[in-house]
Amino acid sequence: MLRKISFALIVALFAGVGFINASTVKNGEMESRILGVTKPYAVYLPDGYEYSGVEYPVLYLLHGASDTFRAWVDKGSVQAIADQEIRAGFALPMIIVMPDARGIELNNMGKNMGYFNMPDWPYEDFFFQEFIPFIEKTYRISKDKGSRAIAGLSMGGGGTTVYAMRHPEMFSSACPLSGLVGGFENMPQEGLWKDAAPHSPILILDNATPEQLDAIRSVRWYVDCGDDDFLLDGNIELLQKMREKKIPVQFRIRDGVHNWLYWQQSLHEVLKYISIGFAE
Amino acid sequence: MLRKISFALIVALFAGVGFINASTVKNGEMESRILGVTKPYAVYLPDGYEYSGVEYPVLYLLHGASDTFRAWVDKGSVQAIADQEIRAGFALPMIIVMPDARGIELNNMGKNMGYFNMPDWPYEDFFFQEFIPFIEKTYRISKDKGSRAIAGLSMGGGGTTVYAMRHPEMFSSACPLSGLVGGFENMPQEGLWKDAAPHSPILILDNATPEQLDAIRSVRWYVDCGDDDFLLDGNIELLQKMREKKIPVQFRIRDGVHNWLYWQQSLHEVLKYISIGFAE
């Protein structure tokens, strides 16, 4: 026991001299009238949030299918990664909000899971009409496009892409990671694949007016997918469509598959990239 | 349920075409006469191990204080990282063995914890006289210095360093990560600090004969510590002592603190580095 204490003491002492960030991650929840349920979320507040008094930029960070609002916290090391990049001076202090996209049954692959409007489950309406306003009222957040970014993995990469295409006035940067963003024609005609297909970013771009395309170009795009990810083809389809539509995009294919190892590495880059967007 | 199945099917199908490694990680245990207890360990067997028939090089990967033989598996993503680097062709297929250094009480900060010989607990004897021979008999391992590497974090970085200095004929590469390898004079005179101090790598080098130094130079050294790690000073002391003794060393200070985020990033580099050592 003594040993444990001495080890903890050393670390605490060390933290005390200011080398370690005192950021916090906590769970919250809000009543949604639109969905008719209470929705949980997690939020990362950077070191100094309590006493700084200033407004922060915000990243909405979306989880994937079969996961919950806790995924980036429990599996994605979001706190350690954000602490590291902010403390090192490679990312700006920011708030990171992790919403919940489980369906009505609150099991993690259940009915209506996802980020899109479904029958009796208008999640996208909830997100923009209730959730963002609630978050911006609850935390000290700069309330403008330039201070808002969105990122997400897999199904949440699809959400990221579609949200930023449909609401380009809301986000300065959008970063889908290993996203479900294309290639729908080769996917099973059931479950989440079927639900997501009508919300294909490819379709959105094909149907966009010149004005809408201009607005989509006002978002900074960072698209990242592993070379052995089973969603790679869809990401390439998105890249090709964006190039066809002359939408500037940062595109990366790094080594890896569809796993947290990959997304943790991506998150380092995302935090740097969106910080420059916040600063521009 | 259907949704879950379809998602799992896709991934399985995908795995089936060979894009994902079928490596395995399993727990094992051995009876130690020297310690008088049964000691557990974990082992990573690379994709193809079952049917290849060939002998593999081996990495002994040591955990830190307050952890167990499962730490690299459960917190360090060792399987995902090794799979990635091996599959990508940046590391050789290898076996990774993770021993257990908890003390006799089998709680993780208990009495006699660590890698050194203690009264009534000759762990170092166990490691070299019983554990390595057992492992080399149990798995298809190349039994020579050139095919053996050792790495570890924190207390396990100390173990790594001391083992490779006292048994340089055993390892081609040694990679202490955020290791407890120096700076003992500034540490508490109790607990693991006190236990480790007599096994300081600094003392070992100061007392080494020219022949011993030559042998230590035959090990490839890779020393890595975060710039905000509370063990940084000790790592710098080790670097300076190694330079004084003209022992070639790869030395890195990257951004970070004493956490798994750092060690996961290190492990990618360690696997690449020791692979070249295996090949030389």
Added chain:
Amino acid sequence: MLRKISFALIVALFAGVGFINASTVKNGEMESRILGVTKPYAVYLPDGYEYSGVEYPVLYLLHGASDTFRAWVDKGSVQAIADQEIRAGFALPMIIVMPDARGIELNNMGKNMGYFNMPDWPYEDFFFQEFIPFIEKTYRISKDKGSRAIAGLSMGGGGTTVYAMRHPEMFSSACPLSGLVGGFENMPQEGLWKDAAPHSPILILDNATPEQLDAIRSVRWYVDCGDDDFLLDGNIELLQKMREKKIPVQFRIRDGVHNWLYWQQSLHEVLKYISIGFAE
């Protein structure tokens, strides 16, 4: 003057204690009966080559259009990069041979420039029937597929890909960088584009027999192109064709354009990747 000397002395002293590799890069030339000209080349010999007596693996490293056999030396920092990775223990000591693909006029965009057989200029025949045998006779090189790799940039990435597809028994690894490897239908019908089109890797794969595809699969492929490179589309076409034909490939899209900054960064990875191939 004194100052200059003292600075040089420090560096020399420093080099003298063994911290800096004494590799060499030199120019050579050979008489080609097949081409009817004398062809120059450059060669990197690793530290220790003179006295080691051992045979080394070899990398053939190809330049791009409008360049010469000196490009990787003078613009690509090949010596500094190879020295660094070999000395650090992240790449195996190897010989790097840089051939010359200028055409008969010996100006660098002249007639018959490139790596393919042209009327009266059977460069590919020269490369395999004269150049490789000459190099393997002139330097201490391991003469087997497992010890031979090929890489190149732009036009040389095309050469790399086609050589390894037509002569898969010759190379363990092939690494086209920003290669002219596809997308020919969208290119000008003149000059090097027209000359290269009949040698499209896409065509080669489409016309390959199952046996040829099997042989091509025996090569380790590493394909790398910048996200703003004007040859990106062709690289994606190659990726898609390789996936269609079930040829395993490491594929990377990093940040960058068609410049030496990109290729220098690539070369670090290439040296690591082919080293593991040499070791397997």
Added chain:
Amino acid sequence: MLRKISFALIVALFAGVGFINASTVKNGEMESRILGVTKPYAVYLPDGYEYSGVEYPVLYLLHGASDTFRAWVDKGSVQAIADQEIRAGFALPMIIVMPDARGIELNNMGKNMGYFNMPDWPYEDFFFQEFIPFIEKTYRISKDKGSRAIAGLSMGGGGTTVYAMRHPEMFSSACPLSGLVGGFENMPQEGLWKDAAPHSPILILDNATPEQLDAIRSVRWYVDCGDDDFLLDGNIELLQKMREKKIPVQFRIRDGVHNWLYWQQSLHEVLKYISIGFAE
């Protein structure tokens, strides 16, 4: 010739659609009354500078001994690196100014070379009283500490460190790379070593008042040196002294020696790091 044109056309066409930055690097010069000579410099102006009308942050980027104001341009790839990071959205558009620290004889190792005041050659006075004001009058530059950064290599790393310690109100970030910043007691008592010794950052910190230390802490520090650099010991001495004085510092030891390969890699990180400093 036709081939050359077609290749150039492709690239130009490509540039025309906006994928390549149209930044400029040019030489300038100014009359110095303080030094009594005309001093040249080079300046990087980011894409859009001509028509944007906005003020930019500025990086002063210092060369090393035996080099000139052209070193970062001709050997350091400053334009390609800045273009890449700015275009990719990982660094803010900025102006980069490269002064000249050759001595009075204008040969590059001549008398009075360096960044410090010398008898009859008050270079530091020139730098702060004439050069910075001239630059800020000549170019559209934000004229405040928050928009000014300084970095440099070797002798210029020493200049960077000392300038930011003596004039901490001038710079938001200071980034010495492989700097001559410590270890003077082990250096030759002649030439640049002797000239630099009285300006040791170690001495400055040892002699600083608490108020001066506070001011020095207001600078963001990024110190980077290769593990095989002959100036490594001095960089470690600086690190230890900064830690003793509780000056927060980002510290890196990466693989490498005292060469441009290393500094080019550093520059990528420096541009990201100072951008966040500009934004804070």
